Amino acid sequence: MRRGTRLASVAGLTCSRRRPAIPAFRGHPAASPFVHFRAAILLLLVPALPAVALGWHTQPHQQITRAAVDSLPTAMQERLGLEKDTLIWVNCMYPDRYRGLAQQGPEKDPNPGPRNRADLKVYCEMPDGRPIHNVTQNRQEDLDSFEFLLGAIVKDVRGRNIVAATRYMGTLAHLIEDSCSPAHVGKLPLAVMELRKTQPIPNPPPWQGRLNEHGGTLRPGDLHGAIELTTLPFNLEGRAPQRAGLTIAESAPKLLDRCYAIAEENRASLLEMVRATYADDLPLMERLRSRAARQAAELLADAYYTALTIAAE
Numbered sequence: 001m002r003r004g005t006r007l008a009s010v011a012g013l014t015c016s017r018r019r020p021a022i023p024a025f026r027g028h029p030a031a032s033p034f035v036h037f038r039a040a041i042l043l044l045l046v047p048a049l050p051a052v053a054l055g056w057h058t059q060p061h062q063q064i065t066r067a068a069v070d071s072l073p074t075a076m077q078e079r080l081g082l083e084k085d086t087l088i089w090v091n092c093m094y095p096d097r098y099r100g101l102a103q104q105g106p107e108k109d110p111n112p113g114p115r116n117r118a119d120l121k122v123y124c125e126m127p128d129g130r131p132i133h134n135v136t137q138n139r140q141e142d143l144d145s146f147e148f149l150l151g152a153i154v155k156d157v158r159g160r161n162i163v164a165a166t167r168y169m170g171t172l173a174h175l176i177e178d179s180c181s182p183a184h185v186g187k188l189p190l191a192v193m194e195l196r197k198t199q200p201i202p203n204p205p206p207w208q209g210r211l212n213e214h215g216g217t218l219r220p221g222d223l224h225g226a227i228e229l230t231t232l233p234f235n236l237e238g239r240a241p242q243r244a245g246l247t248i249a250e251s252a253p254k255l256l257d258r259c260y261a262i263a264e265e266n267r268a269s270l271l272e273m274v275r276a277t278y279a280d281d282l283p284l285m286e287r288l289r290s291r292a293a294r295q296a297a298e299l300l301a302d303a304y305y306t307a308l309t310i311a312a313e
């Protein structure tokens, strides 16, 4: 926290909330040295978030979001302008930030964006007040969440409010990523009970004392953290994003079904993942994590591609 506090003060100087509004259309972000500087600052700042999120840790969220955004057509990425970097490094953590899981809430988050829950609410809650985070497995609720976020992205891109559009894109990223997270698909204590029927459970577990992304250490009870600690870098190079449907109403159920299918595949592998984690079988863990992360990135890329294509029509 000492490190996070120091970085927060740096952010206060660097990431001014008074930065100029960003037009909807502009050159490729890489063309501006200021963008390189800004991206470097974001890279420095975001890992300061504490490892208390109940989903993927910060780094996999960023990796999945980045893989999805980078796979979009260049013109589509350019349309996001400077906000592309903010989406990848910051906005994909909005639901955690809103719930106070990241940096104890938005007011202590050193990254750019809304500084209080009231301002974040519109991006992280349904109009009826239900927070958006993981899928709830209530199909109508989840369908409503997908339709709401896709609709908001389309509306704000059409209105050339890219800052708001990429905030909704961040919440959509987090929703898909946490829902496709290997440790989110079942009750871990039940999986451990299942494993105990077939083998002794190592005590202490192999992850005890292992460094986490924030310089702290994993405790014996951090099975969730050990499963999700990180993923290897990856990209969707060579894969063109696909449009899910002609309209949001047609696209949302198809995207949701794919999200459910990925979660189901993770559920089928949960015991294998728990066994691998206790056995410290890192190659197997990475294989299962990478599969989930890549599928989430493909789904997110298609959701973005669908919304941004509809917005341009």
Ligand SMILES: [Zn+2]
Pocket: 053, 054, 055, 056, 095, 096, 133, 174, 178
């Ligand atoms: Zn989360």
